Amino acid sequence: MSVPFTLTGIPFTLALVASKAEVPHGTGEKFPAVGEINWDQHSLRVAGNLTRVEVNQNLLHELLHGVVRFYHVRELVRHGDPSDHSEPALDQLAAGLQEVLGCLGVDLVAAIEAKERCALTVTAKPAPVPYP
Ligand SMILES: [Zn+2]
Numbered sequence: 001m002s003v004p005f006t007l008t009g010i011p012f013t014l015a016l017v018a019s020k021a022e023v024p025h026g027t028g029e030k031f032p033a034v035g036e037i038n039w040d041q042h043s044l045r046v047a048g049n050l051t052r053v054e055v056n057q058n059l060l061h062e063l064l065h066g067v068v069r070f071y072h073v074r075e076l077v078r079h080g081d082p083s084d085h086s087e088p089a090l091d092q093l094a095a096g097l098q099e100v101l102g103c104l105g106v107d108l109v110a111a112i113e114a115k116e117r118c119a120l121t122v123t124a125k126p127a128p129v130p131y132p
Helices: 052-069 087-103 107-124
Strands: 003-006 010-017 035-038 043-047 079-085
Touching: 003 052, 003 107, 010 052, 010 107, 035 052, 035 079, 043 052, 052 079, 052 087, 052 107
Parallel strands: 010 043
Antiparallel strands: 003 010, 035 043
16 A cells, blocks of 8 residues: 655655565665665655664655655766765665654654555445444
């Protein structure tokens, strides 16, 4: 299941998947990725079977890729390719944001799970009411 979000008004979906086996890894990457933002499908997938801190940090990392691309953060773009970003910088930003948001009680995984439950409730068909 996925939840919607936008970047500069462009709709995306975000899904927590069971493991990194469900996260397609980009071309040329040596190890399977734990998260990925797909520019063509406007989707973001992050493996959910890591620690809560790791999953939140990976979510932030992937969301930051989107922010860098769609808000044109040229300082973090590599080789003039708007899809190629400084991975160490995104890791550091994600770690810093994770620490601050964690201290403030913001848990992205919990927020996504709550939104998924809400969507399930809204789309569930009500049980038929029998005639008396
Ligand atoms: Zn990355």
